[in-house]
Amino acid sequence: MSQPLDSSRELSNPTWRDRFLRTTLVIACILGLIVLIPAVLSSQPVYAATYIVIYVLVLLATVLPANYELRAVLVVALLYGLAVSSFTENGIMGGARVYLLGAVTMASLFFSWRSGMLMTAFAALTILVFGWLILGGTLSPSRPTGFTSLADWAAAGGAMLLIAVLIVNGIRLTQTEFTKTEEHTQSLLLELRNERANLEARVEERTRTLDKRTAQLRAVADVGKSITSYRDLSDLLQQAAYLIHENFGYYHVGIFLLDNHKEFAVLAATNSEGGRRMMQKGHQLKVGETSIVGYVAENLRARIALDVGADAVFFNNPDLPETRSEMALPLVATGQILGVLDVQSTEARAFTDDDIATVQILAEQLAVTIQNTNLYSDAEKALESARMAYGELTREARSRILRTRPRIGFLSTPPATIPVESDSLEPSLAKAIDSGDLILSADGMTISVPIKIRGQVVGAMRLKKPEIAEPWTQDETNLAITLSGPAPAARWKAPACIGNRNSAR
Numbered sequence: 001m002s003q004p005l006d007s008s009r010e011l012s013n014p015t016w017r018d019r020f021l022r023t024t025l026v027i028a029c030i031l032g033l034i035v036l037i038p039a040v041l042s043s044q045p046v047y048a049a050t051y052i053v054i055y056v057l058v059l060l061a062t063v064l065p066a067n068y069e070l071r072a073v074l075v076v077a078l079l080y081g082l083a084v085s086s087f088t089e090n091g092i093m094g095g096a097r098v099y100l101l102g103a104v105t106m107a108s109l110f111f112s113w114r115s116g117m118l119m120t121a122f123a124a125l126t127i128l129v130f131g132w133l134i135l136g137g138t139l140s141p142s143r144p145t146g147f148t149s150l151a152d153w154a155a156a157g158g159a160m161l162l163i164a165v166l167i168v169n170g171i172r173l174t175q176t177e178f179t180k181t182e183e184h185t186q187s188l189l190l191e192l193r194n195e196r197a198n199l200e201a202r203v204e205e206r207t208r209t210l211d212k213r214t215a216q217l218r219a220v221a222d223v224g225k226s227i228t229s230y231r232d233l234s235d236l237l238q239q240a241a242y243l244i245h246e247n248f249g250y251y252h253v254g255i256f257l258l259d260n261h262k263e264f265a266v267l268a269a270t271n272s273e274g275g276r277r278m279m280q281k282g283h284q285l286k287v288g289e290t291s292i293v294g295y296v297a298e299n300l301r302a303r304i305a306l307d308v309g310a311d312a313v314f315f316n317n318p319d320l321p322e323t324r325s326e327m328a329l330p331l332v333a334t335g336q337i338l339g340v341l342d343v344q345s346t347e348a349r350a351f352t353d354d355d356i357a358t359v360q361i362l363a364e365q366l367a368v369t370i371q372n373t374n375l376y377s378d379a380e381k382a383l384e385s386a387r388m389a390y391g392e393l394t395r396e397a398r399s400r401i402l403r404t405r406p407r408i409g410f411l412s413t414p415p416a417t418i419p420v421e422s423d424s425l426e427p428s429l430a431k432a433i434d435s436g437d438l439i440l441s442a443d444g445m446t447i448s449v450p451i452k453i454r455g456q457v458v459g460a461m462r463l464k465k466p467e468i469a470e471p472w473t474q475d476e477t478n479l480a481i482t483l484s485g486p487a488p489a490a491r492w493k494a495p496a497c498i499g500n501r502n503s504a505r
Contacts, residue, residue: 072110079103097160113172219247237269274319331367444471
């Protein structure tokens with residue numbers, strides 16, 4: 001962007017005036033030489049010498065370094081000197097009027113219109129002085145033109161002065177209008193520069209906002225991804241509070257859950273030391289009361305409280321003395337309010353509507369995860385209840401059968417497998433059934449492996465190697481345990497239903 005104009009620009013600008021002065025001097029050197037030659041040839045020696053001196057001074061002013069004021073004054077003075085020389089040589093009808101007019105014009109352009117008016121007055125005084133001297137006979141021009149009457153002088157001098165005044169006035173008007181235009185342009189440029197600065201500030205602010213929102217969305221995704229792996233509700237809430245604090249930098253993060261009657265919001269997890277003290281005291285807030293958490297829990301709408309005016313009532317918690325602003329968002333899943341996510345900052349006016357929109361996404365993810373965790377917990381409890389009921393029924397059925405039938409087993413010795421009945425168990429089988437562990441005989445040739453269904457021992461099998469074989473190895477023992485697993489258990493399920501804890505030999 002262009003820089004604003006200052007008070008010395010354009011017509012009053014030293015650079016512009018210096019350039020104009022240099023151009024004038026160069027033109028004077030070129031054209032002056034053309035005029036100088038015939039003037040020297042046709043003039044008396046004294047005037048010829050004067051013209052030569054003036055030309056040399058113009059030439060020196062052009063080529064030698066000098067400050068602006070000195071050269072400008074020199075040009076005006078030389079023009080005035082030419083006018084004086086012309087008066088003494090030709091009187092009023094010579095070139096004096098042209099030189100005086102040039103001096104007036106240059107004074108106006110080089111300095112100001114006021115300088116031009118001052119030079120005009122000085123030119124009028126010069127005409128009066130030379131008119132008085134020449135008409136009074138005190139001074140006689142060396143080459144008189146014949147205009148020697150007072151009327152001639154008055155007419156010629158008046159015409160010159162009139163033109164001088166018109167020129168100066170024209171320059172004055174031009175400079176005045178140009179100054180106004182300059183000031184207006186400067187004002188517009190300044191306004192444009194300010195607007196650009198404001199625009200850049202807005203762009204930077206918008207960029208910071210977008211960067212912040214991008215970081216927040218990335219943090220939301222990271223937190224949401226991290227908390228989905230938890231199945232325990234307490235661990236889930238505590239980890240969520242910690243991750244929100246770490247990713248968003250909030251001073252305090254509190255997760256409230258509604259009690260079964262939906263009357264109180266109970267603080268269930270937090271990241272701050274003050275929050276942990278509140279949890280130890282069983283901190284809870286009544287739904288619908290003046291607290292921001294109670295308001296959000298009742299109205300299911302996010303709310304921001306700032307550390308100013310009426311909102312200051314929310315910041316009198318001695319456990320969280322540094323809180324200056326607070327934001328609470330409802331934890332809603334499938335239209336049901338589960339709790340409230342409460343975040344607090346040490347900065348006043350730290351939260352905006354954009355923050356609500358971003359953190360609301362996180363609150364929704366957290367609510368869904370809480371609901372899924374609750375459903376998972378309920379399903380586990382239901383499954384455990386079913387297992388316990390099934391086990392109880394199985395034990396009752398086994399007890400009834402054992403009261404009516406002897407123990408049943410199978411003896412597998414090549415080439416056949418035959419059922420056997422016995423009222424007593426071989427000691428290693430009994431020990432395997434009672435302990436639920438694999439029993440290895442002293443000689444290492446026989447193992448007794450318990451058979452389990454859903455963690456309950458329903459029988460046992462004894463495996464004996466031939467006398468010529470090697471004792472049981474670890475790999476063979478592991479294979480036997482594997483064989484006694486789900487598949488063998490399924491095969492043993494039928495006899496187990498007939499009589500639990502039966503033996504296989």
